[in-house]
Amino acid sequence: MTTHTTSTDMNTATDTPSPTGRLVGIPAPAARALATAGGALSLVSCFLAWTWTDAFPGDLTVYGYPGGLQWLVLVLGALTALFGLASYQVKGLRWLTPAGADPAIRLAALGAFVTAWYTVLAISLTLGGVVNLEPGGFVVAAATLIALLGALALPFERPKADPADPEDSGWDQFKHNAGQKWAVVKAAFATGPLAPAPKLPGYAEILLITAALAVGLGIFTYGIGTEYDELFIGFLVSAGFGFAALTKAGLIPRLGALTARHSNITTCAAFVAAAAFPFTQTNDRFANIGVNILIFATVALGLNIVVGLAGLLDLGYVAFLGVGAYAAALVSGSPSSPTGLHLPFWAAIIVGAIASMIFGVLIGAPTLRLRGDYLAIVTLGFGEIFRITVMNTDGTSGPDITNGSNGITSIPDLKILGFDLGAPHEIFGFTIGRFANYFFLMLLVTAVVVLVFRRSGNSRIGRAWVAIREDETAALAMGINGFRVKLVAFALGATLAGLAGAVQAHVTFVVTPEQYMFANSVPPNSAFLLAAVVMGGMGTIAGPLLGAALLYLIPTKLQFMGDYQLFAFGVALILIMRLRPEGIIADRRRKLEFHEDAEAPTVLGKTGA
Incomplete structure (x- = not known):
């Protein structure tokens, strides 16, 4: 404030x-x-x-x-x-x-x-x-x-006038x-x-x-x-x-003060309001936008653990989404999958989450001793290595695993306890289509991710993440095992991304390497994910969810602008970051960083405000 x-x-x-x-x-x-x-x-x-x-x-x-x-x-x-x-x-x-x-x-x-x-x-x-x-x-x-x-x-x-320096150049005078x-x-x-x-x-x-x-x-x-x-x-x-x-x-x-006072009730009410969304739609096309927003938001919340809590700049995070999607697609009964496996939903989603966690540990173990820009460059390289690897494992340039640029196609719809998510159903007199079914499933996954974020952020290791983010040298001097703490953040963030990727593979029917680039005009990608976390508000729960919703909805609706779409989008981001650098929904610590005249609370609240 x-x-x-x-x-x-x-x-x-x-x-x-x-x-x-x-x-x-x-x-x-x-x-x-x-x-x-x-x-x-x-x-x-x-x-x-x-x-x-x-x-x-x-x-x-x-x-x-x-x-x-x-x-x-x-x-x-x-x-x-x-x-x-x-x-x-x-x-x-x-x-x-x-x-x-x-x-x-x-x-x-x-x-x-x-x-x-x-x-x-x-x-x-x-x-x-x-x-x-x-x-x-x-x-x-x-x-x-x-x-x-x-x-x-x-x-x-x-405001009081700041006298100009008479020795300044013309450009300095203009800036003044x-x-x-x-x-x-x-x-x-x-x-x-x-x-x-x-x-x-x-x-x-x-x-x-x-x-x-x-x-x-x-x-x-x-x-x-x-x-x-x-x-x-x-x-x-x-x-x-x-x-x-x-x-x-x-x-x-x-x-904001009221919601902080009743945080549990607010969280439950928010999910109830989100669950009402499909009932407000008469066109399943808009429910499709809704489920993709939830996928994007869930992955952004996982990245928020790595960037917002632990302070690790990860520019290749979308690769963990791709690992989860490919792993689930390979075992879900797709006719183009070389494994020939058709596991039930719960097994496929666990395979996707575990595969991403393993890749998170394998990538994090040799790289998390780096800091700042060096870590960002390494993670960016990992994202590109993943995309090139799945592009080349087509049976020609490498082993036949992912079908190369053709990807894994015709991924069947999920069936949970006999409930076919690909077929429309009648609920309370409303016809719920395919994307609305997946919306409810993704809403459940989002609830799990929110719960994990809140519990881990408010735990002892969550406070260690924040200490590492604020000053790693001081945290190490206080006895925190920086490498282990950062590796846990990296692995947990990767696991949550893999969880969302397993659902995404079934929603889109197909996974291809082009879906997991660092930057393109269609989210999710690493650039948009990082922007969603920073713009929404690092270290909070509602911030990345709101930022992801905006950053998915705006490019989807601005497709009529063609080549000027990313230009307009970039201008909007610059304005938001200039006018509200702490994010739309700011963590109180970050608000104190960006606004010197902000009133410091007596006790800083819990993570996820």
């Missing part, structure tokens, strides 16, 4: 109180009124037609009922208006802004402006000019602009000036201290957590089910600004 910067902290060079600043020169009372009224008008405009023809996706021609992108502007406009009313200390709305209203108003208004103007421009470009806009389109453009101007005119404390302007922008969005939380009974806190998880499920379902490209881009913009606004208002930190 970042603390609000007071005028005492933000002095000028002469130690006098810094003046109140504004990004736009409008008096504060008028600015607050403009932001609130603009947000309300943005909400109302969503019930008007924005274009006259349904040729633009989403049918924005209806009066009285929002559609498509209008829903996104409606939500952000409502947030802007509510935060504006809360800034007036309106009774019943004060709880919306426990950390202050002004930064939240700015972000909500900016999100509504970007989404609305993106929609208006998309309509004009797609249909051939602004003549295709109905009055509602002009109203929403003006309303969001008014709200944004009012929000940017709200007062904030300017840019840094001063960026400091002003950051001060405008600075979060204040959280107001004391109201005392609530335990059942009320649990109901709040349940409601938040239900909202999260709805947002996730909406993002997966976006039917056209413009809607998904608008969804990303709206979700990003909405999350940032709720964080600046203090609602996300307040919710």
Whole structure:
């Protein structure tokens, strides 16, 4: 939690109180009124037609009922208006802004402006000019602009000026000036201290957590089910600004405190909410995205043990996923498997996990005495060696084991206790298709991985991992066997990846070497896995799960961008890492590292917050 910067902290060079600043020169009372009224008008405009023809996706021609992108502007406009009313200390709305209203108003208004103007421009470009806009389109453009101007005119404390060195070169002067302007922008969005939380009974806190998880499920379902490209881009913009606004208002930190207080209940409720996902889908194609997200997230959580807890930079981790997938495929009755074995599910998944664990020990034993970049290079080499090996074991360049580039195909569907996961089934009146069946299986595997992560992270060896990560030399001096501790982390992470790989082989029907490269446009691969851990939040449980969900969903939905897909994806990652370097869901230790003004807790909580 970042603390609000007071005028005492933000002095000028002469130690006098810094003046109140504004990004736009409008008096504060008028600015607050403009932001609130603009947000309300943005909400109302969503019930008007924005274009006259349904040729633009989403049918924005209806009066009285929002559609498509209008829903996104409606939500952000409502947030802007509510935060504006809360800034007036309106009774019943004060709880919306426990950390202050002004930064939240700015972000909500900016999100509504970007989404609305993106929609208006998309309509004009797609249909051939602004003549295709109905009055509602002009109203929403003006309303969001008014709200944004009012929000940017709200007062904030300017940071103290850092005098420039007269001997600096022109480039140094430019960097200094840019840094001063960026400091002003950051001060405008600075979060204040959280107001004391109201005392609530335990059942009320649990109901709040349940409601938040239900909202999260709805947002996730909406993002997966976006039917056209413009809607998904608008969804990303709206979700990003909405999350940032709720964080600046203090609602996300307040919710984080509640979930930490009821961690076991929150974990169980999260899995119940995830289990409800297939019942919200009418198309098994979206359930396919869901099961692949779970596979990616489970592997990312295993990597989080190696990178997030033990601090070992592994750039070839996807190879352990491949070892598990190939091992399970070889013994699952595939007609292209040279072994001819057809083991039951429980045996196949154990074979995949054990094979990955063995490879983890074999690779880790000679290499884990290395540190930092040297270890990263070795693990990167292992990933490439694995891919080249399975490519060459085709009976021509080497022994006939993996069929080379053709891979192992026609892997049969799993049958567990007579339940065929490849066939649709009726559950509570809902037809559950093949991918939904595998979704439930993968959800069970994810639950096992989460349990292993929590228990190991909070154990004695988990504390040893954290000690190694923070300062290996000091940890060794305190009597920790660094090599053994790191080898256990490497083997455990590999085992969890093999577990997910065994399921992946049956979901995709086929395993090929191209699926397990260091970097390509389709996750999972080592680069995306590492990005999911770092972006989501190293050392936590929810962070890699959320990061993996985003990093799988975004490339899947951005395929229409073709060659520019990875470029846009990279820009998004740079922005996230620049604005929130500790990750979306940050471990409290990392928050203290990246934010010097963060409030240090009396006792650092358990791993997996």
